[in-house]
Amino acid sequence: MLVVGGVVTLMCVLLPLACWRDDMAIERRLGQAVAQVDSVAFNRTVVRYATPDGRVIIPSQGVLYPAGLNVGDNVRVEYDQANPELTRVAGRSAVLSLLPVGTFLVAVWVVIGLVVTVLRRFGTQV
Template sequence: MAETAGAGTTARGRPGLPAETVEDGSPPPAAPDQVVRETREGPVDERPAPRARTRRGWRRVTAAALVTVGTVLSALCVLLVIGCWLDDRAIERPEPGRATAEVVLVSFPRTVVRYTTPDGAVYSPSLGVLYPEGLQTGQLVRVEYDPAQPDKLVRVAGRDFRIALLPAGTTVLGIWLVVVPLVWWLRRSAR
């Protein structure tokens, strides 16, 4: 079917379309982004089909998004532990105030306590107490507070930032146990 055609015509004689063969009977030269391999049957174009390239691009973008989300969530967990450590440091420097507090309210976002400092002032921090696990309304508990800001930072005595290590660590581990296999699968199927 491929015949030698004159310049500006196809092998079937249609003007304006490129010829299927050049004058010596060989196929036209490959485009720069085209990979052509010679076989017994003739030249074979090894470029991926446009749909395959689109699918591969989508998989790479999804893999990159998953790694980004995993990294951001891991960084948030690390920042949570650092924030707890900084709060503990503020309470402990120079010397923490100590008191017995009554648990006033236990709810999901916070646990509110009320305590009296040695100078007779009564405080009930609006942000609640740090590390409130296991507290119940009406319970009396020992607390430590920042003497410079007794209405801001208060924690249950004997508890510190190390309590946040287990939930933050398991969250990071869970994130990467999901992200790594998904990214591996996406990258593997993109090839």
């Protein structure tokens, strides 16, 4: 159980670090635009925007930090000019990943603690 908890903890630490890395890439070569929200799903929110040179960009992985967006909304986005696929909602950052990741991590350790307690109570070695 401790190995599972350790692996999940490592993943939960790496996720905000990856978000921070993406934010740094965007800020290094910052581009800004107004995007239209085309679709909203559990795993991805698709937006469409035009760059100053006239290219229309639809990031295949969706936009970063999409909470609260609805289909048809117009939203300001920031993107990496060298890689316009890397796009986030303007004004949002990796800080937004800390609460859900932290909450998930606490829940995982509570469940692990309960499982270990139940197994010990019934005499099974962990």
